[in-house]
Amino acid sequence: MSTISRDEVARVAALARIELRPEELDRLAGELEVIVNSVAQVNAVATPDVPATSHPIPMTNVFREDIPVAPLDRDKVLAAAPSAEDGKFMVPQILGEE
Amino acid sequence: MTDIIRLSAAQLAEKLRAGELTSVQVTQAYLDRIAAVDESINSFIVVTAEDALATAAEVDRLRGEGAQLHPLAGVPIAIKDVVVTDGVQTTAGSKMLEGWIPPYDATLVEKIKEAKLPILGKTNMDEFAMGSSTEHSAYGKTLNPWDLDRIPGGSGGGSAAALAAFEAPLAIGTDTGGSIRQPGAVTGTVGVKPTYGSVSRYGLIAMASSLDQAGPVTRTVMDSALLHELIGGHDPKDSTSLPEPQTGYVAAAEQGATGDLKGVRVGIVKELSGEGYQDGVQDRFDESVELLRAAGAEIVEVSCPSFEHALAAYYLIMPAEASSNLAKFDGMRFGLRVEPSEGPVTAERVMAATRGAGFGDEVKRRIIIGTYALSSGYYDAYYGSAQKVRTLIQRDFNAAFEKADVLISPTAPTTAFKFGEKLDDPLAMYLNDVATIPANLAGVPGMSLPNGVSDDGMPVGFQILAPIREDARMYRIGAALEAALEKKWGGPILAQAPELEAK
Numbered sequence: 001m002s003t004i005s006r007d008e009v010a011r012v013a014a015l016a017r018i019e020l021r022p023e024e025l026d027r028l029a030g031e032l033e034v035i036v037n038s039v040a041q042v043n044a045v046a047t048p049d050v051p052a053t054s055h056p057i058p059m060t061n062v063f064r065e066d067i068p069v070a071p072l073d074r075d076k077v078l079a080a081a082p083s084a085e086d087g088k089f090m091v092p093q094i095l096g097e098e
Numbered sequence: 099m100t101d102i103i104r105l106s107a108a109q110l111a112e113k114l115r116a117g118e119l120t121s122v123q124v125t126q127a128y129l130d131r132i133a134a135v136d137e138s139i140n141s142f143i144v145v146t147a148e149d150a151l152a153t154a155a156e157v158d159r160l161r162g163e164g165a166q167l168h169p170l171a172g173v174p175i176a177i178k179d180v181v182v183t184d185g186v187q188t189t190a191g192s193k194m195l196e197g198w199i200p201p202y203d204a205t206l207v208e209k210i211k212e213a214k215l216p217i218l219g220k221t222n223m224d225e226f227a228m229g230s231s232t233e234h235s236a237y238g239k240t241l242n243p244w245d246l247d248r249i250p251g252g253s254g255g256g257s258a259a260a261l262a263a264f265e266a267p268l269a270i271g272t273d274t275g276g277s278i279r280q281p282g283a284v285t286g287t288v289g290v291k292p293t294y295g296s297v298s299r300y301g302l303i304a305m306a307s308s309l310d311q312a313g314p315v316t317r318t319v320m321d322s323a324l325l326h327e328l329i330g331g332h333d334p335k336d337s338t339s340l341p342e343p344q345t346g347y348v349a350a351a352e353q354g355a356t357g358d359l360k361g362v363r364v365g366i367v368k369e370l371s372g373e374g375y376q377d378g379v380q381d382r383f384d385e386s387v388e389l390l391r392a393a394g395a396e397i398v399e400v401s402c403p404s405f406e407h408a409l410a411a412y413y414l415i416m417p418a419e420a421s422s423n424l425a426k427f428d429g430m431r432f433g434l435r436v437e438p439s440e441g442p443v444t445a446e447r448v449m450a451a452t453r454g455a456g457f458g459d460e461v462k463r464r465i466i467i468g469t470y471a472l473s474s475g476y477y478d479a480y481y482g483s484a485q486k487v488r489t490l491i492q493r494d495f496n497a498a499f500e501k502a503d504v505l506i507s508p509t510a511p512t513t514a515f516k517f518g519e520k521l522d523d524p525l526a527m528y529l530n531d532v533a534t535i536p537a538n539l540a541g542v543p544g545m546s547l548p549n550g551v552s553d554d555g556m557p558v559g560f561q562i563l564a565p566i567r568e569d570a571r572m573y574r575i576g577a578a579l580e581a582a583l584e585k586k587w588g589g590p591i592l593a594q595a596p597e598l599e600a601k
Contacts, residue, residue, distance in 0.1 A: 004470070008470075009466065012466050012469050012470045012473065013462075013466055014450075015469050015473065016421060016453075016465050016466060016469040017425075017428070017446065017449040017450045017453055018450060018453045018454050018457065018462055018465060018466070019438075019450040019451050019453070019454030019455075020454060020462070021454075024459075024462070028462070028463065028466060031463060031524055032463070032466065032467060032470070034524075034525060035413065035463075035467060035524060035525060036467070036470070038410065038413075038525060039410040039411075039413050039414050039480070039484075040410075040479075040480075041407060041410050042407055042410050042411050042414065042480070042483040042484050042486075042487050043479055043483050045404065045407055045483075045486070045487060045490060046482070046483035046484075046486035046487060047486075050486040050489050050490060051486070051489055052482060052485035052486050052488070052489065053485055053486075053488040053489040053492060054308060054485055054488075055308050055338070056294045056308065056309075056492075056538075056539070056540055056541020056542075056566070057293075057294055057295055057338070057340070057541050057566060059295075059337070059338065062337040062338075064334035064335075065334070072201050072202055073201055076199075076201035077201045077431075079199070079201075080198055080199050080200070080201060080432050081430075081431055081432060082429060082430070082432075082433070082434070082435035083435065089430060089431055091430050091445055092437075092443050092444055092445045092447075092448045093442075093443070093444055093445065094444070094445045095444065096442060096444050096446075
């Protein structure tokens with residue numbers, strides 16, 4: 001099993017949208033290598049004949065009654081947002097260019 | 099006043115019904131206790147004294163008018179801060195949600211409010227329920243009332259410590275890998291993780307959706323049964339919620355308290371003992387087994403060979419699900435927003451800056467493990483394999499429950515450790531949950547109840563596991579063991595805890 005380099009941690013952190021300070025990258029690289037090596041043992045027992053389980057009690061086609069219910073109160077929701085304007089969330093520009 | 103706070107929730111409910119106490123008296127007694135000791139142990143992030151007293155006064159008025167009330171009406175409760183409460187700050191122990199006022203109640207909070215239990219406040223926890231010591235809270239650690247140098251367990255250390263310190267007669271916890279049961283074990287309190295789907299997850303700030311389950315944190319088995327029946331039941335807002343009613347737990351606890359376990363087969367899980375288990379923990383466990391045998395239970399040994407891999411599978415599945423669930427903390431709709439210190443202020447860069455500043459070390463660690471395990475090229479080897487281990491663990495449980503009605507083990511391999519002891523060694527911290535994790539992977543219910551004090555003077559926990567939808571069995575066996583132990587001790591275990599000094 002491959003080990004996790006500092007560059008790999010930086011790549012994964014970018015995927016997860018977490019800005020890490022250089023010292024955090026150093027520390028995480030060491031810690032993750034230990035953790036990942038230890039959890040890799042699952043490969044040894046997960047033979048092809050074993051089916052995967054994603055959920056403890058499988059339930060399918062769960063529906064509720066098709067009755068309209070009131071949504072969350074808009075003003076209460078927006079009051080808890082970092083920024084709001086005109087009854088909408090206010091967010092930073094989405095694209096990197098003007 | 100001391101007497102009021104030392105009563106169980108069931109005893110309080112009885113005295114309220116009989117008119118011997120008012121809910122305002124009870125609620126005020128607990129608020130006074132919180133004011134006296136919480137500076138020392140930090141169980142609460144927020145105390146909602148005014149709301150609690152208003153509910154209490156309402157209950158007293160309604161009772162005076164002869165209204166039909168829920169059996170627990172007027173008995174105060176504390177709620178773990180991972181459960182959203184309309185109008186009351188909910189942080190999940192994270193800086194990310196500091197000051198966040200949810201616009202709605204979790205379903206279990208709705209039920210608590212409908213039944214009119216005064217809510218005392220929100221309890222401290224490891225950030226986003228990630229940890230086994232409550233050292234990962236952004237609001238300071240919670241201290242163990244038995245020894246202020248030691249951890250109260252985690253993630254629900256606040257709820258468990260509040261019960262052990264007599265700051266509340268009831269509390270809510272959540273358990274993804276042991277976060278109700280392990281804090282119960284190390285604080286001498288009772289904690290129950292119900293069958294997956296028994297209690298609605300609507301309004302819990304999710305860590306790992308296929309593992310999370312809310313449940314009771316109490317001082318007695320009967321109190322857990324009462325609270326479980328109150329918060330359990332089907333919820334159309336949670337598609338994984340079980341359709342059948344969640345009842346029969348109080349009756350099972352009553353049956354157990356008679357002390358007769360004839361015809362009950364109790365299975366000792368061979369793999370959950372031996373190396374890594376503290377001597378005092380193993381000794382108390384062996385003594386409890388003898389008490390069960392004396393009550394008429396048939397003791398058998400069962401083997402669950404795949405449990406050996408449960409921790410590894412858990413530390414892949416949980417971070418994978420957590421990394422997806424925590425993607426919503428992006429600084430756009432709720433909680434913290436941090437702008438990058440330099441360069442263009444774009445949504446993507448704001449997200450990264452917000453998450454870098456708002457998440458603590460353990461949360462970052464788990465999100466990155468999860469993202470890694472789910473990323474292209476690793477998915478099959480890690481997440482896919484872990485899901486197969488989950489199947490093997492379920493098969494182990496199925497086979498074991500052919501031979502035994504319930505399974506038992508120590509709840510945690512050791513008693514409470516000292517602060518800082520495992521903070522720099524994530525793997526050692528994760529090992530605390532070795533005995534509790536299999537239940538979450540399989541969805542089966544688990545209970546921890548105190549079964550003695552170890553050589554170091556700290557309480558020990560005893561775990562009972564039952565098959566899916568058979569939660570009643572652990573209430574019966576738990577109540578029987580509790581009765582036998584209290585007879586031996588001459589009172590509840592918390593009578594053996596040192597007095598907390600009021601500040």
